[in-house]
Amino acid sequence: MxxxxxxxxxxxxxxxxxxxxxxxxxxxxxxxxxxxxxxxxxxxxxxxxVQREEFDAVRDMAMKARAENEALKKRVSELEAKLAGSQGAE
The missing domain is CATH 1.20.5 (Single alpha-helices involved in coiled-coils or other helix-helix interfaces)
Known part of the structure; x- marks a missing residue:
């Protein structure tokens, strides 16, 4: 053993x-x-x-700014159309 x-x-x-x-x-x-x-x-x-969190924050700000810009473009176009319509009526 x-x-x-x-x-x-x-x-x-x-x-x-x-x-x-x-x-x-x-x-x-x-x-x-x-x-x-x-x-x-x-x-x-x-x-x-750039860290991911910073990139996401800037991207969100850019998307918001783009949406605001589009809304302002639409508003300016409407005001220009209204102004052109009122000047044509005179």
Missing amino acids: TTNRAPNRLLDEFARLVTDAAGAAQGVRREMETAVRAQGERLLNQLDV
Whole structure:
């Protein structure tokens, strides 16, 4: 039975080694992801890229301004037509 215990102990040690290696690999992966994310954020900050929230806010303001502009165009056209009609009646 002593021969049976030695391979089991060897397998247990090997399994522990593989488990430790897998844990270390996950740690390295997390560190790499963090480093890549930080480098990406630094690059975007250097490029002066607009954040999504700011872009959405400006887009909404532009859409509102465009709608107001269209309404004013329509009002001016109506007033011009009214003015032309009153001048023709004189």
